[in-house]
Amino acid sequence: MPNDRFPVGLEMDVVYPDFQVSITLLSSTDLRFAIRDGPFARTEVVTIHVVPLGNGLFAVSWQEQDGATVTNVQDYDRCLIHSHATLPDGRFLRMSGTFTVTRAPVFCDDERPVH
Numbered sequence: 001m002p003n004d005r006f007p008v009g010l011e012m013d014v015v016y017p018d019f020q021v022s023i024t025l026l027s028s029t030d031l032r033f034a035i036r037d038g039p040f041a042r043t044e045v046v047t048i049h050v051v052p053l054g055n056g057l058f059a060v061s062w063q064e065q066d067g068a069t070v071t072n073v074q075d076y077d078r079c080l081i082h083s084h085a086t087l088p089d090g091r092f093l094r095m096s097g098t099f100t101v102t103r104a105p106v107f108c109d110d111e112r113p114v115h
Helices: none
Strands: 011-015 020-025 030-035 042-054 057-063 069-075 080-086 092-103
Antiparallel strands (some): 011 020, 011 092, 020 030, 030 042, 042 057, 069 080
């Protein structure tokens, strides 16, 4: 499955147990996240690596400016993201959150409706 099925342009709000984040899929190589409140609050554009795992399912990973590393399993069929992050201080976070699409992707090449 080629990366062009990654829903570039999609914007979503993700609700994790301890915070919320807005994510914009800028391209198949760049993502912007914005955490508005709490100890992780900031906005950053990161370079991502996308691995298609199946129809509507992607592993997306990146490293942040502060050294944190993040891997998401983004499930567009279930509107769910499983996130695993190693923070600069060594703490490891495992979180799952639901998301709401706030802007449809520019394109989505798999012939399924976008939520």
